[in-house]
Every structure is written in C-alpha cells, then in structure tokens.
Amino acid sequence: MKRSSRAALLAAAAILLSGAAVPALASTPFPGGVWSPGNPTYGTALDKSVPVTMSDGTVLMVDVSYPTDLHTGARAKGPFPVIVTQTPYLGNPSTAGDYFVQRGYIYVTASVRGTRNSGGEFSFFGNDGKDGAEIVQWAATKLQNSNGKIALQGGSWSGLNQYTTALAAGKNSPIKALAPFCAGAEFYRETYFAGGIPTQTGQFPLGFGAAVGNNHGATAYGQAMVDEINAGGPRAYDRDFWKVRSPGTFARQLADLDIPTLI
Known part of the structure; x- marks a missing residue:
C-alpha cells in the first residue's frame, strides 16, 4: 500500500475508532489540518490459523496480529480497535497490516471461503458479504483485546468484499469505517x-x-x-x-449506512 493511502486510512480511523494509540489531529480546521500517524508505539505478534465458524458450520481461518510491548514483547493489554481484511490470495502475507498494529490496532486477515486454508466451496464473491458480516461480529464480540469497533481495509477483491460485508452487517453495525481501493464501481x-x-x-x-x-x-x-x-x-x-457484484448497483444503500468510506 502506498504511504499516502496508509496515512489517509489512519487519519480516518483515528477519528472513528476511539482507543487507538495514535496522535491527535492537528488543531487546524479541516480540510487544512496536517496530521501524521507518528512513530510505532508497539511491536507485533501473529496468531495464525485461528478458526472462526460460520452460521452454516463452515470453518474459516483468520490470522490475527496483535500489538505487543516494545520492550518485553508481551501482548499489550488494550483494548484496541480492529482492522479486518478478507483476502482469497495465497500471496497476501498476514503481516501486511503490521504498520497499523504498531500504531495501536489489531489486524485480522481472514481467508475467504474456499480459498487459502478456509473451508467451504469456492465462488466468485458468492459468500463474502455474509461471511464478512459474521467475521466482523466475531471480531467485535469474541476477539481477545478488541474494543468492539471495526474498520475494513484492502484492495481489489479485498476492496470489493468490503461493500457487500457492510451491506450484510447493516446499519449500526460494529463497522465504523471502510477503506476499499482498486475496487471500481461497475465490475462488468x-x-x-x-x-x-x-x-x-x-x-x-x-x-x-x-x-x-x-x-x-x-x-x-x-x-x-x-x-x-x-x-x-x-x-x-x-x-x-455482475450486478450483485458491482458497487455502483447498490451505491445508495451504501450511502444510507452512514459509514465513512475512503474509496
């Protein structure tokens, strides 16, 4: 991810996800304020292949990267907001979110149904939204050290499934921000x-x-x-x-969710 994209997401998340260990925004009125994410304040530790069972019994695997104390290496107490990315790709490392973890977020890399090491049958965005909403609920209510506030982040496939996840989760869900990039509006x-x-x-x-x-x-x-x-x-x-896979089809529904979205 480009540095500017990381900074933009962190700036949005700093406002939306209270409890994150990030600097306050500059006092200059928006949109003239200058903000920096600051230096890392935590180390990272990765728990791999954590099983999360969907409502139909299918087991999806997630990797969870937690903030740790820079001096002792022990897991930081928290609680922390959680960033979730849902990826199908074998080449996406679960350490890709460490930039955020080092600044006070838990980062969850979920393997899409039927991909990587997750169970279930593969389909082209067939289940991502429903599964994503259930992963969000798990991250908000059952994940250790979570403060219950979730952001979605990622590009391409991992950008498109943020839209369907947000819609499946509905209004007033634990999702407080979306950051889909390279996702387009009209898939066809x-x-x-x-x-x-x-x-x-x-x-x-x-x-x-x-x-x-x-x-x-x-x-x-x-x-x-x-x-x-x-x-x-x-x-x-x-x-x-194609229509059910194109964000432009349900743009109005997305807007009605009132979730700040960086596209």
Whole structure:
C-alpha cells in the first residue's frame, strides 16, 4: 500500500475508532489540518490459523496480529480497535497490516471461503458479504483485546468484499469505517467487458486455482466461468451475476449506512 493511502486510512480511523494509540489531529480546521500517524508505539505478534465458524458450520481461518510491548514483547493489554481484511490470495502475507498494529490496532486477515486454508466451496464473491458480516461480529464480540469497533481495509477483491460485508452487517453495525481501493464501481463495464466486448481480464478466472489454492474447486469454477462467457451464456452479459457484484448497483444503500468510506 502506498504511504499516502496508509496515512489517509489512519487519519480516518483515528477519528472513528476511539482507543487507538495514535496522535491527535492537528488543531487546524479541516480540510487544512496536517496530521501524521507518528512513530510505532508497539511491536507485533501473529496468531495464525485461528478458526472462526460460520452460521452454516463452515470453518474459516483468520490470522490475527496483535500489538505487543516494545520492550518485553508481551501482548499489550488494550483494548484496541480492529482492522479486518478478507483476502482469497495465497500471496497476501498476514503481516501486511503490521504498520497499523504498531500504531495501536489489531489486524485480522481472514481467508475467504474456499480459498487459502478456509473451508467451504469456492465462488466468485458468492459468500463474502455474509461471511464478512459474521467475521466482523466475531471480531467485535469474541476477539481477545478488541474494543468492539471495526474498520475494513484492502484492495481489489479485498476492496470489493468490503461493500457487500457492510451491506450484510447493516446499519449500526460494529463497522465504523471502510477503506476499499482498486475496487471500481461497475465490475462488468469497467473490468471484464468494455462496451460488451470481453477484455483480457476475462481470462483471469483461469488462474483462480493458482491464486487462491485449489482445495475447493477454484480451478474448475474459473474454467466454467470462462467457458460460459466464451459461449455467450448469461455471464457474458450485464445481468444479475455482475450486478450483485458491482458497487455502483447498490451505491445508495451504501450511502444510507452512514459509514465513512475512503474509496
């Protein structure tokens, strides 16, 4: 993540998530204020492969990075606000959120259903919203040292599923901020098709297995998706499959949640 993106998210989170060990905002009136996230005040410790059971019995795995005392290495007492990212990608390290952990946040890296080491069947954003809302509830109420306030963060796939998670969680949920980047607004017209013509992104599903792990049918799912598009099936057109995956479709609903969102 670019430094400017990190600073912007931290600035928003500093306002929204009380209890974080970050400096106060400058006294200059917004939007002229100058703010800095400051130096690290904590170390980090990572708990890997923590199981979280969904309401249908599927077990998803999350890695949790906690703040620690810089001198002793012991876990800091807290409580702390929590940043959650939901990723399908094997290459996304669970230490990617350490910048935030060092400044007073718990960082949860959740493996999307059917990817990495999580259970369940793989699908293209089929369950991320519902699962995400349940992970948010777990992080707010059951995660050790959590203060119950959650922010969502991440890019690309991990940006798009923030929208569906927020909608599934509903208004007045523990989610206090969103920071989706590289997520777009119209999945069909911006990413997979241009004026109805398939783009190179149309071949991306062929790499699902290699990108997310093929333990739960990702390779077969991706091949079937590409085959259907090439044959002119339903997913070749801007119909329900794409509409429920495009933030622009439910922009009004997102706005009505009243959750500050950095896009």
